[in-house]
Amino acid sequence: MGKKKLSRGVAVVGGGLTKLGLFKDRNSKDFFAEAYLEMLGSVDKGFDPKEIEAIYIGNFTNDFFVNQAHWSPIIADLLGLVPRPVTRTEGACASSALSFREGVLAIASGLYDIVLVGGFEQMSKRTTEEVAEGLGMAASPYEVAAGFTFPGVFGTMATAYFAKYGADREALFNVTIKSHGNAPLNPKAQFPCTIRDFMNQRIERCRQRGEPIPQWKDEKDFLRDPRVNPPVAWPMHLFDCCPISDGASCLLLVAADLAKKFTDKPVYVAGTGQGSGYSLHAKKDLASYEATQAAALQAYEMSGYGPRDVQFSEVHDCFSIAEIVHMEDLGFYKPGQAYKAVAAGESRLDGPKPINTSGGLKTKGHPVGATGVAQLYEVWTQLRGEAGKRQVPNPNLRIGGAHNLGGTGGTCTFTILERR
Amino acid sequence: MNARPLNDTSYEQFLGEWKIMGSKCKKCGALALPPRPLCVSCYSPEMEWAEFKGTGKLAAFTSITVAPPNLAKEGYGRNNPYVVGVVELDEGVKAVARIVGVDAKKPEAIKVGTAMQAEFLTKEDGGVRKTSLVFKPR
Numbered sequence: 321m322g323k324k325k326l327s328r329g330v331a332v333v334g335g336g337l338t339k340l341g342l343f344k345d346r347n348s349k350d351f352f353a354e355a356y357l358e359m360l361g362s363v364d365k366g367f368d369p370k371e372i373e374a375i376y377i378g379n380f381t382n383d384f385f386v387n388q389a390h391w392s393p394i395i396a397d398l399l400g401l402v403p404r405p406v407t408r409t410e411g412a413c414a415s416s417a418l419s420f421r422e423g424v425l426a427i428a429s430g431l432y433d434i435v436l437v438g439g440f441e442q443m444s445k446r447t448t449e450e451v452a453e454g455l456g457m458a459a460s461p462y463e464v465a466a467g468f469t470f471p472g473v474f475g476t477m478a479t480a481y482f483a484k485y486g487a488d489r490e491a492l493f494n495v496t497i498k499s500h501g502n503a504p505l506n507p508k509a510q511f512p513c514t515i516r517d518f519m520n521q522r523i524e525r526c527r528q529r530g531e532p533i534p535q536w537k538d539e540k541d542f543l544r545d546p547r548v549n550p551p552v553a554w555p556m557h558l559f560d561c562c563p564i565s566d567g568a569s570c571l572l573l574v575a576a577d578l579a580k581k582f583t584d585k586p587v588y589v590a591g592t593g594q595g596s597g598y599s600l601h602a603k604k605d606l607a608s609y610e611a612t613q614a615a616a617l618q619a620y621e622m623s624g625y626g627p628r629d630v631q632f633s634e635v636h637d638c639f640s641i642a643e644i645v646h647m648e649d650l651g652f653y654k655p656g657q658a659y660k661a662v663a664a665g666e667s668r669l670d671g672p673k674p675i676n677t678s679g680g681l682k683t684k685g686h687p688v689g690a691t692g693v694a695q696l697y698e699v700w701t702q703l704r705g706e707a708g709k710r711q712v713p714n715p716n717l718r719i720g721g722a723h724n725l726g727g728t729g730g731t732c733t734f735t736i737l738e739r740r
Numbered sequence: 741m742n743a744r745p746l747n748d749t750s751y752e753q754f755l756g757e758w759k760i761m762g763s764k765c766k767k768c769g770a771l772a773l774p775p776r777p778l779c780v781s782c783y784s785p786e787m788e789w790a791e792f793k794g795t796g797k798l799a800a801f802t803s804i805t806v807a808p809p810n811l812a813k814e815g816y817g818r819n820n821p822y823v824v825g826v827v828e829l830d831e832g833v834k835a836v837a838r839i840v841g842v843d844a845k846k847p848e849a850i851k852v853g854t855a856m857q858a859e860f861l862t863k864e865d866g867g868v869r870k871t872s873l874v875f876k877p878r
Contacts, residue, residue, distance in 0.1 A: 449809055478802075606826060
């Protein structure tokens with residue numbers, strides 16, 4: 321067995337993330353260029369892009385979404401990085417967490433000093449039904465044959481969680497309301513609005529059309545209303561599901577001993593972990609993700625930190641229930657306790673364990689191949705104290721986590737970043 | 741029967757014969773459904789076929805209102821949802837399947853833990869007969 325530590329430290333010294341949303345008139349390589357240009361400008365002491373030695377790019381299925389495979393060398397060409405090695409990583413919605421991890425391992429091995437990692441996805445060129453079909457390619461064939469959809473797999477896990485721990489849809493509402501609370505604070509979010517904003521928009525529309533004005537008591541009352549929050553796959557409703565998005569993300573990784581040449585505020589990789597998971601029929605516990613538990617264990621072991629040391633985290637919330645279950649699998653809360661902590665406001669931006677300060681995939685957007693590095697970009701930004709209005713209000717912010725899930729849990733990663 | 745390879749194709753052939761067949765490890769007795777080519781408990785390659793009774797209980801489910809293209813063609817969707825779920829069989833393994841005999845429009849009334857019984861649903865698609873496993877409340 322290996323020693324489960326990196327042979328050489330790795331630091332993040334630059335980053336870029338596009339505004340997320342639907343940009344049909346653009347091309348998926350343009351998104352990556354936009355993120356790359358932001359990254360170049362973000363390196364405090366500047367650097368010569370010719371110093372980049374290798375590139376790892378996460379992408380789920382440009383092949384299906386825009387009919388173009390083997391896109392990484394085309395991106396390298398666009399950015400003037402030919403003939404450096406460029407490698408595509410695929411782990412469904414965790415594709416770019418894998419590119420980050422491969423970049424870290426490549427530097428830790430001593431092969432490279434400076435590596436560009438990132439991810440992209442363009443989903444807007446397909447219809448919603450086609451996107452659902454494309455994402456379905458990442459589910460287990462047994463589930464697809466039985467008639468499961470992606471939201472259906474997560475809905476199924478939700479009923480298992482509810483039955484096991486006594487939770488109900490209220491638990492999901494709390495996640496959605498919390499995430500939408502952070503959304504307006506993130507200028508890159510696809511839906512930068514609170515649930516209250518959605519309610520007001522709807523009321524205004526009814527007023528303009530001369531229709532009866534809806535009388536919702538509060539945000540939960542709004543989410544309970546099937547006219548505005550229809551079911552998708554019980555108990556997953558529209559507001560439990562992340563949107564279809566376009567976007568790209570990237571980070572510049574360097575060997576830790578070189579970091580200060582690039583910035584006085586490097587953020588270091590404290591721990592990285594990756595696990596694989598079962599299809600539904602083979603799972604021992606339908607209310608947990610073994611891939612996340614394995615990834616978290618590795619990251620904690622490598623970093624020497626535990627769940628309590630991680631002050632805030634991005635947690636993969638493709639569907640609201642996933643955020644709750646993963647908060648437990650990451651060890652932040654005991655099994656069956658996370659939904660109570662969310663109800664108590666603990667995961668809010670001003671709570672003791674802020675989760676998804678970016679607004680999460682639900683509000684920020686989920687261009688699947690870009691998401692893993694987009695989450696790490698958020699943690700990097702927070703640790704540098706540059707998150708603006710959504711900055712975690714803790715003057716001693718030092719350690720943050722990013723959890724990424726691919727498919728229906730087949731691939732999960734957990735990364736711990738820190739300021740030293 | 742034992743001559744058939746332990747794979748999805750054989751599993752589907754057996755369903756066509758109204759049999760739920762998985763694998764059993766000759767060494768440690770671990771069961772798997774669908775069958776596996778090796779034991780994932782003790783890693784022995786010595787496997788044999790095992791038949792499952794088809795009784796169990798509902799472990800988790802969902803009622804789908806936004807249907808994938810193939811089921812939308814059959815008329816499922818917003819006004820005609822359908823239920824799929826995970827059934828834990830009495831033998832201890834789980835199966836993912838369509839759940840029939842429940843009201844898909846009232847998912848809040850469907851209870852995890854409900855006793856279930858397997859049925860075989862045969863459909864003709866482009867001249868090909870295909871049998872799938874479904875479950876209904878017992």
